[in-house]
Amino acid sequence: MPLVRRKRVNIGLVLPFLVIALAFGWMLWQKYQTSYRIPATPQTKQHSGTRTVVLFFVADGNRLAREARELESCNEAGACIKNTLDALLSGPLGDYDVALPENTSLNSVRIEGGTAVVDLSREFAVDLPSGSSAEMLAVYSIVDTISANYPQISRVKLTVEGNSSTVLNHLDLSAPLAPDYSLEQASGQAPAVAPSTPKKGK
Known part of the structure; x- marks a missing residue:
C-alpha cells in the first residue's frame, strides 16, 4: 500500500508541471506561427488603423522572399x-536585399479591370544589373507583391515613363x-522557361 500511495503522490505532482509545460509550449508555437504567417488575403483596412502587407525582396541573391510590413x-x-x-x-527591414x-x-498606379498598371521611372530599366535572373527578380518583386496583397488583381502591367512597350x-x-x-x-538560375519573351536581336 505505501508503494501505491507514493506513485499517486508523484503523479499528482508531475501532472501540473506537464500541463503548464504544454500550455507554455503551445503559446510559444502560436507566437512563432503568428510572426511568420503571411495572410492569404491581407485586409485592406483593419480596425486598428493598420494593414499587414507582404513585400517580396531578394534572399541569397537568387530567389524572392517575403517580408511582412505594417502600413496605414x-x-x-x-x-x-x-x-x-x-x-x-x-x-x-530585415536581412534581405532590394x-x-x-x-x-x-x-x-492605376487599375484597369483586373490589371494594375504601374509606371516606373527610367532608372528601373537603365540601372538594372545585367542578366536575366536580376531582371526576373526585379520584375516579379513588383508583380508578386501586388498580386499577393490584392487578390482582385490578376495581372500587372509595368511601364517605364509611360512607355507601354518597354x-x-x-x-x-x-x-x-x-x-x-x-x-x-x-535556385542558382532563373526558371528554364521565362514567362516573357526575349528581346529581339539578343
Whole structure:
C-alpha cells in the first residue's frame, strides 16, 4: 500500500508541471506561427488603423522572399497599391536585399479591370544589373507583391515613363504579367522557361 500511495503522490505532482509545460509550449508555437504567417488575403483596412502587407525582396541573391510590413490603412485600391509599392521601394527591414535599382521611383498606379498598371521611372530599366535572373527578380518583386496583397488583381502591367512597350535586355514587358511564386524557391538560375519573351536581336 505505501508503494501505491507514493506513485499517486508523484503523479499528482508531475501532472501540473506537464500541463503548464504544454500550455507554455503551445503559446510559444502560436507566437512563432503568428510572426511568420503571411495572410492569404491581407485586409485592406483593419480596425486598428493598420494593414499587414507582404513585400517580396531578394534572399541569397537568387530567389524572392517575403517580408511582412505594417502600413496605414487605406480605402482606394490604387492608392493602397501605391503605398505598398512605396514600402517595397524603401527596402527591407530585415536581412534581405532590394530587387529594384536604388534610384527607381514610382510615377503612378492605376487599375484597369483586373490589371494594375504601374509606371516606373527610367532608372528601373537603365540601372538594372545585367542578366536575366536580376531582371526576373526585379520584375516579379513588383508583380508578386501586388498580386499577393490584392487578390482582385490578376495581372500587372509595368511601364517605364509611360512607355507601354518597354523591353529590358532579356524580358519583354509589353504584355501584363501574372504572378510567379516559383521564384521563391532556392535556385542558382532563373526558371528554364521565362514567362516573357526575349528581346529581339539578343
